[in-house]
Amino acid sequence: MLTPEQIAQYHREGFVIIPNFMTAQEVAAYHAEMDRIAQGNTLASHDKTRMEMEPDQPAEGMLIRRIYEPCTHYDSFRALSESPKLLDSVEKLVGPDILFHYSKINMKPPRIGSVVEWHQDLSYYPLTNRDSVTVLFYLDDASVTNGCLQILPRRHHLPLLTHSTDGFFRGKVTESVDASDAILIEGAAGTVIFISCMTPHASVVNTSNQSRRTLILSYRATDAFPIHCHIMTDLVEKHVRLVRGQRSPVARFTMTEFPIPVYENQIASLYELQERSRKKEQAA
């Protein structure tokens, strides 16, 4: 359960860090589950509906970049998404009526783990209001060398930064970012970080020999309705479920306008979108 000071920090800074949210035993159980999920998948042959592989490895390489929607597909992660301990904290941030929105595991394997450039989560999933929180668990000790999270504090009340060029969504902030006050969040496995959906965040490549896995869940108030953005909304919304309180008969609007993410080609993951954007910038 978050303390009043932690809740105040979230609203003031746009994030709050809680060490030791998970026990070492819980972390170990999630490691075993991830090993089970990963088994038998290679770059050449993997279940594309369940995971994305690191692209820079041999065909028989087994390094996974992202596991999709663990809280939909696997019981232990689903149980976490509905656990009273976690929902009690989420309730303090978005109110008593809560929808589970989506989940993912970013694997950032040793020596290869991909970069994540600055972005704000709401740019991907526009909603009628900002009562949406990203819950990021460190499942490994995270440091500067294995690509811990970086955050820009106190930006969450400002308008959305630009994430498009030439009218197309690039999956990352495309205007120049003043990162002089960026906070690098090192932390032990079991730490959780609650992040406003409007807080810009990023992480660098993993240059170490240690993996850096993050489990990310997103929740929103039931009166934060999705603004329909083509097939992307349908794909994500099928994972949405009521986890506490009541569904809302009204949508609450707190913004008068919001940019729609328009994809240049087919829908792509954050990694692919950002990679394409970097290639485009290099070619220009």
Ligand SMILES: O=C(O)CCC(=O)C(=O)O
């Ligand atoms: O795992 C990370 O480093 C953060 C990733 C992230 O922000 C995302 O997947 O939206």
